[in-house]
Every structure is written in structure tokens, then in C-alpha cells.
Amino acid sequence: MxxxxxxxxxxxxxxxxxxxxxxxxxxLAPTQIFVDAFHSFGIELSLQQARGPMGLSKWQHIRLLLEDPSLAAQWRQRTGHAPTQADIDAIYAHFMPMQIAKVGQYSxxxxxxxxxxxxxxxxxxxxxxxxxxxxxxxxxxxxxxxxxxxxxxxxxxxxxxxxxxxxxxxxxxxxxxxxxxxxxxxxxxxxxxxxxxxxxxxxxxxxxxxxxxxxxxxxxxxxxxxxxxxxxxxxxxxxxxxxxxxxxxxxxxxxxxxxxxxxxxxxxxxxxxxx
Structure with missing residues (x-):
């Protein structure tokens, strides 16, 4: 040195x-799990969309995804209201065990x-x-x-x-x-x-x-x-x-x-x- x-x-x-x-x-591990987590809430999220905010913390990543106009529109259609912080928390709570269970497959x-x-x-x-x-x-x-x-x-x-x-x-x-x-x-x-x-x-x-x-x-x-x-x-x-x-x-x-x-x-x- x-x-x-x-x-x-x-x-x-x-x-x-x-x-x-x-x-x-x-x-692949983070992006595919985002797709799966959003799908469990009835929201269609593409891998390309999931990659957009990659690098951020996962909670912030979900927050930014829900700010996407097409995803926000899907959320309003499914729930009758715009995405809230409670909704971000709910997706994150669902995402976490899925990510923990799957991360080893991509290690x-x-x-x-x-x-x-x-x-x-x-x-x-x-x-x-x-x-x-x-x-x-x-x-x-x-x-x-x-x-x-x-x-x-x-x-x-x-x-x-x-x-x-x-x-x-x-x-x-x-x-x-x-x-x-x-x-x-x-x-x-x-x-x-x-x-x-x-x-x-x-x-x-x-x-x-x-x-x-x-x-x-x-x-x-x-x-x-x-x-x-x-x-x-x-x-x-x-x-x-x-x-x-x-x-x-x-x-x-x-x-x-x-x-x-x-x-x-x-x-x-x-x-x-x-x-």
C-alpha cells in the first residue's frame, strides 16, 4: 500500500x-420479491418497474413504487383510496418474510x-x-x-x-x-x-x-x-x-x-x- x-x-x-x-x-432477489409482494395485494408490478428505485432501503423503495401513477391508479381501483403510509407499512410487512425466505436462493x-x-x-x-x-x-x-x-x-x-x-x-x-x-x-x-x-x-x-x-x-x-x-x-x-x-x-x-x-x-x- x-x-x-x-x-x-x-x-x-x-x-x-x-x-x-x-x-x-x-x-434478482429484491426485484422478484417486490413483484410477488405487490401481486399478493392484487397489484400488477413488472420487473422493470420494480427495478426503478433499486438501491434504496426497502421501505423507501415501496413508497416510491406506490408513487408511480400506474401503480397508484391500480391501488385506488383495488382499495378506493390513494396509497397511504399504512399501506406502505402493510406491503413492507408482507414483503419482509418473503424476502427472508427467498434471499438464500439468490445468494x-x-x-x-x-x-x-x-x-x-x-x-x-x-x-x-x-x-x-x-x-x-x-x-x-x-x-x-x-x-x-x-x-x-x-x-x-x-x-x-x-x-x-x-x-x-x-x-x-x-x-x-x-x-x-x-x-x-x-x-x-x-x-x-x-x-x-x-x-x-x-x-x-x-x-x-x-x-x-x-x-x-x-x-x-x-x-x-x-x-x-x-x-x-x-x-x-x-x-x-x-x-x-x-x-x-x-x-x-x-x-x-x-x-x-x-x-x-x-x-x-x-x-x-x-x-
Whole structure:
């Protein structure tokens, strides 16, 4: 690891998102459960709609979905009134046990994730993580991921900070405090969603977007490989554009491509650059 002496400061930590970044290629666990939960209330929600607010805490995600005019209209038709906070609470209460029961089905690590975490530790870097998942869901996911070599030094859940979650900087900064990092510019935030990129930027960190494995493409590896080459390239390009438009300093296909970004950020820090 680079010395803190000289014109620049060292890279100290990498903070990861979970679904679509470290595990669950395509980020299917959250989206499919949203579809199933809304369907249980008689509301037709598409996977594409479910992906819209991805990266937020799950309660806030449901709130934003119910603000969608088409979904709000369905709710009024079913209930006779506009969606209320009590309705959000009811869907969330139904969503939670479904998510807890199903998250294990989507817990497989993304190819290269465990190897990259080991490489980062070998580089002397600390590893943080945060998620839109509530703690109850992470309590199920974390042991499964650990058995596959995915063991961050710290984990922050989307429901455990009074200040809230994304797109605010709070979960990223909570990692920084827990890991005893003394400069936000010495951190890289890696995420597959627009709110996750904004989180890193607001925290003053280098933000790296993940395109192919994450929410912005939103396909399993098998579905992606089954696409015609041109369509797959088009979806990747669109995902990259959305992440760059959100302010990502870099965009990679998957976490497996991160080492080259680490080297690049270290060079920029050594020259005195900041995010």
C-alpha cells in the first residue's frame, strides 16, 4: 500500500454493495420479491418497474413504487383510496418474510468476487459493505456468503441508521467510521445502482458502477448469454450510460474487473487528486 507521505494520500478501503455487486448476478432477489409482494395485494408490478428505485432501503423503495401513477391508479381501483403510509407499512410487512425466505436462493457469489476480496486484503485494504437490505435479510444472507468466501470487515444494513440510507452518504460513512478510515478520498464505493453511486459521491469517495452483473442490465448470466450479441452490447452500453450519468468515476462489467480500477485510483491519489 502506498505511503501517506508525499503529495498524495493512500487508498485505504473499498466499500461494496451486495445484491448485483458481490452476490446475485442480475440483482434478482429484491426485484422478484417486490413483484410477488405487490401481486399478493392484487397489484400488477413488472420487473422493470420494480427495478426503478433499486438501491434504496426497502421501505423507501415501496413508497416510491406506490408513487408511480400506474401503480397508484391500480391501488385506488383495488382499495378506493390513494396509497397511504399504512399501506406502505402493510406491503413492507408482507414483503419482509418473503424476502427472508427467498434471499438464500439468490445468494450465489458473482464470479470473481471472493478472489477480488482476497486480493484487496493482500493489498492491505480494508473491506466495507452496505445494502438496501434490512438487517433481518442480511442475517440470513451473510453466513451463506461467508461460506463462499465473501466476508467484508464491516456490514451496514439499510434500516439501521437513524439518518436513513441511500442516496444519502450515511451507510458509506458508517463503514468509514467503523473501519477507522481517516480520509473519505481514500475509499472506493462499488455499486450497481444509481442511488448507490450517488451515495459514494455524497460521501466524497471514488464511485465505481457495475453494469453487466447488476440492476441496470437486470438479467441472469444465462439470460445475458442467450441474447444476440448486438442486443447484449446495447443493454450494457445503456447501463453504463445511466451509471456514468449518475456520476460514476468508473464503470466496470463486474466486480472481477475491480483490480485495474484500484491501480488507477491509487495513481491518481499519488498525484494528489481527489474524487
Amino acid at each position: 502506498q505511503s501517506a507521505s508525499g503529495p498524495g494520500r493512500p487508498l485505504q478501503a473499498v466499500i461494496f454493495d451486495w445484491a448485483g455487486t458481490l452476490v446475485d448476478f442480475g440483482s 450465489q457469489p458473482i464470479a470473481g468476487a471472493a478472489q477480488v476480496l482476497a486480493w484487496l486484503r493482500g493489498q492491505g485494504l480494508k473491506i466495507g459493505s452496505c445494502s438496501g437490505y434490512p438487517r433481518q435479510v442480511l442475517d440470513v444472507l451473510l453466513p451463506m456468503a461467508a461460506a463462499e468466501g465473501i466476508r467484508p470487515d464491516h456490514v451496514v444494513a439499510g434500516d439501521e441508521l437513524p439518518a436513513g440510507g441511500r442516496p444519502g452518504p450515511y451507510m458509506a460513512l458508517a463503514n468509514m467510521l467503523a473501519l477507522q478510515i481517516d480520509d473519505v478520498a481514500g475509499c472506493i464505493k462499488v455499486d450497481d445502482t444509481v442511488p448507490g453511486i450517488e451515495e459514494g459521491l455524497r460521501a466524497g469517495m471514488w464511485s465505481v458502477g457495475v453494469s453487466l452483473s447488476g440492476n441496470e442490465v437486470g438479467l441472469t448470466r444465462a439470460q445475458l448469454q442467450a441474447l444476440p450479441t448486438e442486443e447484449a452490447a446495447h443493454r450494457k452500453e445503456e447501463a453504463e450510460q445511466r451509471l456514468r450519468a449518475a456520476g460514476a468515476h468508473y464503470v466496470i462489467d463486474s466486480v472481477a474487473d475491480l483490480p485495474q480500477i484500484v491501480a488507477h485510483v491509487r495513481s491518481r491519489l499519488a498525484m494528489g487528486e481527489r474524487p
